[in-house]
């Protein structure tokens with residue numbers, strides 16, 4: 201039987217030549233996910249520009265190799281059997297530009313910039329609008345795809361346009377044409393966000409800084425930040441916060457292997473040290489069934505679980 205494309209030496213060489221940033225083969229994803237779990241990706245690659253990314257996507261599409269964009273991997277669980285295909289990290293797309301118009305400014309950033317850096321930039325420039333992102337550990341690209349939010353605001357409230365790359369090249373899409381919902385942005389098939397423009401407003405630097413500090417303090421008091429996690433595991437249903445339902449189902453502190461439902465916040469699963477992805481996934485499934493039994497509510501996952509179960513790859 202012919203070898204799978206990803207295992208062919210010639211394919212791996214072509215892939216390496218196509219990307220000027222790092223190309224890591226058989227890369228353990230527990231080194232990259234905030235949860236610290238995950239098997240090997242066939243390849244994890246770091247393109248350096250949108251143009252390179254566009255060529256890479258059409259190459260992978262024509263070779264029939266599955267791929268998935270990743271940012272900071274803070275909302276991602278890769279199963280222990282790993283990911284068959286190419287994980288495309290946007291980390292090296294790091295452009296930044298600020299355009300003032302009166303008391304408004306448009307901040308244009310690459311998808312690989314961490315949201316924390318955007319918040320820091322907004323503070324330095326005395327701009328309000330991004331404070332809600334303080335403490336969200338994702339990147340601009342992942343933040344947009346997830347429509348990340350906190351404290352009553354979401355990415356959709358600040359974005360004016362995004363840049364993306366898909367099989368047919370690079371394009372810019374205005375806010376009006378984008379469909380954001382709770383923790384999701386609809387994207388065309390195989391589209392990868394390469395950057396965004398945010399609309400921000402002039403404000404007192406001290407006030408913006410104080411709000412950021414306040415948000416970070418609130419998060420520290422509510423979230424189990426001493427452990428590795430992927431943030432909230434489930435979306436909040438309309439009826440009640442997911443954490444409350446999980447608490448009421450008596451699940452706080454429940455452990456499977458090294459994974460534990462945080463006793464501080466029911467919607468966080470934490471890695472107590474040596475969790476595997478399957479421990480985490482088993483705990484996710486246990487929470488889903490227990491909460492349904494107790495409350496009749498079907499929780500919807502916010503974290504993305506990708507890859508293969510061990511032994512099935």
Ligand SMILES: Cc1cc2nc3c(=O)[nH]c(=O)nc-3n(C[C@H](O)[C@H](O)[C@H](O)COP(=O)(O)OP(=O)(O)OC[C@H]3O[C@@H](n4cnc5c(N)ncnc54)[C@H](O)[C@@H]3O)c2cc1C
Nearest residue numbers: 271272273274275338339341342343345348349393430431
């Ligand atoms: C301690 C902690 C606290 C958190 N708090 C919050 C919070 O308050 N609010 C909140 O919303 N989230 C929160 N999160 C979750 C997470 O940080 C966000 O979902 C974040 O937006 C994910 O960004 P990322 O770059 O890590 O994306 P990843 O985890 O790398 O990817 C997430 C998803 O986005 C897709 N994706 C990534 N980059 C791109 C791209 N460039 N183009 C297209 N698709 C892409 C991936 O394929 C995947 O489906 C928290 C996580 C942790 C660990």
